[in-house]
Amino acid sequence: MTDTGNAVLMSGTDVARAITDRTAQRAAQFAEKTGRKPCLATVLVGDDPASETYVRMKRNRCAKVGIESKHVPLPASTTTAQLVELITDLSNDPAVNGILLQHPVPAHIDERAAFEAIAPGKDVDGVTMHSFADMAFGGKGFASCTPAGIMRILDAYDVDPRGKHAVVIGRSPILGKPMGMLLLARDATVTYCHSKTQDLPSIVRTADIVVAAVGRPEFVRGEWIKPGAVVLDAGYNEGNVGDVAFDEAAVRAGLITPVPGGVGPTTIAVLLEQTVDAAFEQRA
């Protein structure tokens, strides 16, 4: 058992299990009503081993909860036009309820163009511009899965962001940026930090809630953490290491997510949940 210092560990595994159990029930209800399972299309371009592993994990989890997955592997040489055409076909295919394009895609592909070919109603991974704006404006669209998973962890541990100062480190289109928007929609004061931020430690020291989404192992140091702060580590670096120096941070944090078993499991749980949501909505 890891020493968590003073901090209470927030178990993403537990939060994910609760989401997944409910999703399995709803998937079964859907199948009973319609005679078919909800279906997630998974698109993988190229043969990056990490991406292959992620997609396999997601498909296994689909199978466990009663979601069919339709896997579409494409060669690394796929062009943007070919990928857009394929995703457009999936968007128009009534047998497909949700679409996941595993990223990153090879560098020669215009990832944004590929994402935008996903119909908003099938964007269960929350990657389209429409979904992003919906998160920002508090609408009912699908959320980017990792930020949405983090919100579920906060809710599960009764952390109300309202009026709190949340510092998001990282500003990627599917993680940092939507994370800040979801926290802002829940009335947090939100600061976006990134590689150009000056004196990051002193900004993090003012944070009641810290979300690390940098992609650099143990980048956030324990001494940056305000005593009692809530620390969420969305990083997942080689060797099961997060973006937060866990042992240091756990001494000061009030609540903290581990890596693994923190944010990661909730990401997949939200993906599955949104796939079932999509299936029901398309039937409605």
Next chain:
Amino acid sequence: MTDTGNAVLMSGTDVARAITDRTAQRAAQFAEKTGRKPCLATVLVGDDPASETYVRMKRNRCAKVGIESKHVPLPASTTTAQLVELITDLSNDPAVNGILLQHPVPAHIDERAAFEAIAPGKDVDGVTMHSFADMAFGGKGFASCTPAGIMRILDAYDVDPRGKHAVVIGRSPILGKPMGMLLLARDATVTYCHSKTQDLPSIVRTADIVVAAVGRPEFVRGEWIKPGAVVLDAGYNEGNVGDVAFDEAAVRAGLITPVPGGVGPTTIAVLLEQTVDAAFEQRA
């Protein structure tokens, strides 16, 4: 002449004039090439006197720079469905290059639905979800006019947001939220504050750049301003009063916009510029 204390006054009027002069030249080029002027449709629902004044100002400015405006006044009783239909028609009308829906619309109308009926290529006021996400992701879509005008003021006065701490007070979909995204895209560290923010003064005191977009007269006090900070006042309250207590703030700020003659004029200038951009793009 107003006493600006230690601060240098940033003249939005001057910045707007430079944009407008160039826009007039380009509008003339467009007319020469195509035999018709660029055309902005202005849609006004109801008879709110302030909104009528704003639309009239915008149409007068259009006329001055060689942009045709097609005004569509609608009764206050217009339904969401009727408004959406009308805007969809304008989106499909090849004679219309840009569409401005004057807001706020009457409370019974779903404003978001009306905005979303504007084709992204004609969203010269930058109000659609597509335009918002484009601002956030650094794309080439149209920008929300007031935040874009503020960026132009910063550029004109050689304020590089990179690495600076920018505090945006307000989080509306067409002002505060896109403002933060535009500053973030230019590598500022961005904090969103709003009505639920705790201890706003101490957060503002850490800001190198402050954007006030609250809609409350003289809400931001001078003692909140860090000496030398850049202060942009996007407020425009009754009696020509901004959201910043100007006389107090000017004593401490390094650069500050007045009200009137600050942010306001640049908003209209960007609207006109984007209308001409749209006209050229639709022809390309």
